[in-house]
Amino acid sequence: MTRKRATIPPSPNNLHTIEQAVRAFSLLRDFFEGAIIVDAQTRITWIDARYRLLLKLAPDFDPIGLPVEEVIPHSLLRRVVETGRPILLDIMNFDDRQFVVCRIPLKDAKGNVEGAIGFVFYDNVDYLEPILQKFENLQKQLTRAQAALIHERQTKYSLSSFVGTSEAVKDLKSQVRRFALRDGAALILGETGTGKELLAHAIHQQSDRADGPFVAVNMAAVPEALLESEFFGVAPGAFTGADRKARKGKFELAHGGTLFLDEIGDMPLGIQAKFLRVLQEGEIEALGSNTVKKIDVRIIAATSQDLEARIADKTFRPDLYYRIAVLTVRIPPLRERLNDIPLLCETLLEQTMRASDQRGWVISPEAIKLLQDHDWPGNVRELRNVLERAAAMAPTEILDAAVIQRALPPSTARQRMPVQLTADLATTLADAERQAILEALATSGGQKSVAATRLGVSRSQFYEKLKRHNIAV
Structure with a gap:
């Protein structure tokens, strides 16, 4: 069955626009290889004879009135008509060839789009080989940079990275798995060195947001004067010396993923109200901007401080506390899971540098017993430091009790006093x-x-x- 072609005649205004476009093309024809014009419905209204030759159209084939895609499958003239915006330089595929083209919307005196015109600059992209090669190299660099950035914003640890087989660790991991399936804010409590950031990574990695970014901020490491711009971003020219380009804040960078706030107990009181508003409204406003942006971020906070005591002395807002403590995880200190020390030593020593002629570190049972008799105020981080210090002092790959005794802080390698039941x-x-x-x-x-x-x-x-x-x- 033969497809019936549209025969709607162009309006007088449209005819005038086409005539102007054809006249303009005739003046510039020495600079182009061919041209085509479509109407507001992207039907072909005119085509240059040279373009017909480029397309290898049969002499008896009449394309007038056909949708442009039926003649040129990869044409983007429809996009130009729909958006009213030109595509000034592009490479268009046609069969096994490539054309360098330009596409411009045709508008009437009131600015209404009545169609579009497409020009062919070259029918051979060899002319642009140097530019295309440079563009391809830049594209590869951009792809590598984006991949590196995505890798940096992904989680570095999983739940298996939290080493231990004690009942306390088993219960902790079970709780983390349950909390990861929910999307509420989480608060991780634990002494310094217990692995709070590791667990934050694990929660994100097991959640529905695992494919999104993981952005971490240490509240104690950011000067108070920079906190607002750090979280909410900076609009172009917001203050003297500011970049001319907008700078995204941590909330925007974490959009679709997780924002981890380490040592949230150190958050200054002045910014807590602004932070609370973001959590309530799900909106941010960059410094120096009047534009409000919606954000979708899960908050995971961590602290080694007693936030309830901070609330009592009025240095931490109770409403913010209730916002971030929807799901609370407490990490047991190392002294409450001393049975995990042998496995922790094995794991940490695998990560400790050794001489090229050494097969691996070996720690004696007596050394393990000595480590289990330590109180570990610095928890796993302190254990790592002690093992690294011992490895540096050991004459061989054997870490015995004497080496561990020297590596432990003075006066702390002692027998633990039994805890009285009372x-x-x-x-x-x-x-x-x-x-x-x-x-x-x-x-x-x-x-x-x-x-x-x-x-x-x-x-x-x-x-x-x-x-x-x-x-x-």
């Missing part, structure tokens, strides 16, 4: 922490930064512990 656990732990702080200060000559490093805690956490235990230095 003792208050919180008091016992607080006394142990206070004693460890005093010993670290004594061995560091009163230098707080050195003592904090020995204990495996940040300076801000160390100062908070000094205040909590009423230790004046």
Whole structure:
């Protein structure tokens, strides 16, 4: 059955537009290889004889009135008509050939689109080989950069990265798996060095947002003056010296994924209200901008501080606390899962550098027992440091009790005192922490930064512990 062709005559205005386009083409025909015009319905209304030859159309074939795609399958003239925007330079495939083309909308005096005209610059892209090669190289570089950026924003750890087989760890992993299936905000509580960021990665990796970005911010590491721009972004020229291009904030970068806020207890009170509003409204406004953007982000926060105590002394907003503590995970300290130390040592020593002639580190049972008798105020991070120190001091690949004794902080490689059934656990732990702080200060000559490093805690956490235990230095 022969397809009936449209025979609607063009309007007088449209005829005038076509005549103007044809006249313009005739003036510039020496610079082009051919041209074609379509109407507002992208039906062909005119085609240059040279374009017919390029397309290898039969002499008795009349394309007038046909949709342009029936003659030129890869034409983008329909997009130009629908958007009213030109495509000034493009490479169009036709059979086994490539044309360098330009497409321009045709508008009437009122700006209404009445059609479009397409020009063929070259029927052989060899002329553009240097430019195309450069474009291809730039495209490859961009692809590699995007892949690297995506890799950096993906999770680095899974739940299997959290090492341990104790009941405490089994219960923790079971809880994390359940929480990962939900999309509510999560708060991870745990002492320094317990693996809070690792668990945040694991929650994201097992959630429906696993394909989205994972963006981490350490609240203690960002100056207060920069927090607003860090989270919400900066509009072009928002202040003197600002970039002319917009800079995305962490919320926008984490759109569709997870934003991890480490040490949220250090968030200044001044920004907490703005942060709370974002969580409530799901909208952000860049610094210096009047445009509101919708964001879809899951919040995972972590802290080693007592947020309820911070609420009591009015340095942390209770409404923000209830927003971020929808799902709460507590990571047990290493002293509560000492049976995991042999497996942790095996895993950590696999990651510890060794000489090229060594097969691998071996730790003796006596050394393991010595490690299990330590209180570990710095938790797994401190254990890693002790093992690395021991590996550096060991004359062979054998880490025995003598090497571990020297690697442990002074006066801490001691037998644990048995906990009396009548003792208050919180008091016992607080006394142990206070004693460890005093010993670290004594061995560091009163230098707080050195003592904090020995204990495996940040300076801000160390100062908070000094205040909590009423230790004046």
